[in-house]
Amino acid sequence: MNRLQRTRRILQRTLLHALPTTLGIVIVVFFLLQLVPGDAADVLAAEAGSATAETMTMLRAQFGLDQPILSQLLSYLGNLSLGFSPARDGSDHVASAQYATADAAFTDHRYRGRDRAGRNNGGMGREMV
Numbered sequence: 001m002n003r004l005q006r007t008r009r010i011l012q013r014t015l016l017h018a019l020p021t022t023l024g025i026v027i028v029v030f031f032l033l034q035l036v037p038g039d040a041a042d043v044l045a046a047e048a049g050s051a052t053a054e055t056m057t058m059l060r061a062q063f064g065l066d067q068p069i070l071s072q073l074l075s076y077l078g079n080l081s082l083g084f085s086p087a088r089d090g091s092d093h094v095a096s097a098q099y100a101t102a103d104a105a106f107t108d109h110r111y112r113g114r115d116r117a118g119r120n121n122g123g124m125g126r127e128m129v
Contacts, residue, residue, distance in 0.1 A: 030076055039065050 041059035045051035051059070060066045064075050 026080065030073055034069065041065060
């Protein structure tokens with residue numbers, strides 16, 4: 001067996017192990033999120049200031065939070081595969097986040113080694129107080 005075939009076999013085996021591991025992590029995270037008090041409807045109500053019980057019920061129905069846990073999990077897994085939006089695939093989400101990531105990296109690089117007055121602080125990488 002030559003080197004290329006061996007490398008291909010190792011990569012295939014790694015991918016076969018990575019898929020169930022990733023699925024397992026996603027499922028564990030989903031169930032851990034279920035343990036957190038509150039839900040998305042509570043967060044939206046807090047952002048709006050207040051919400052009536054009728055609004056909360058409508059939000060829970062809209063997000064599927066009134067469904068059984070297994071149904072929510074299947075919906076969650078389906079949304080992950082679609083990129084959370086049927087009209088927009090996951091690559092669009094990644095592409096839109098790349099701009100913000102590059103902007104944050106550039107901003108950090110531009111100000112690295114400066115104190116609050118804009119003077120060079122010896123390249124410490126953090127602001128000197």
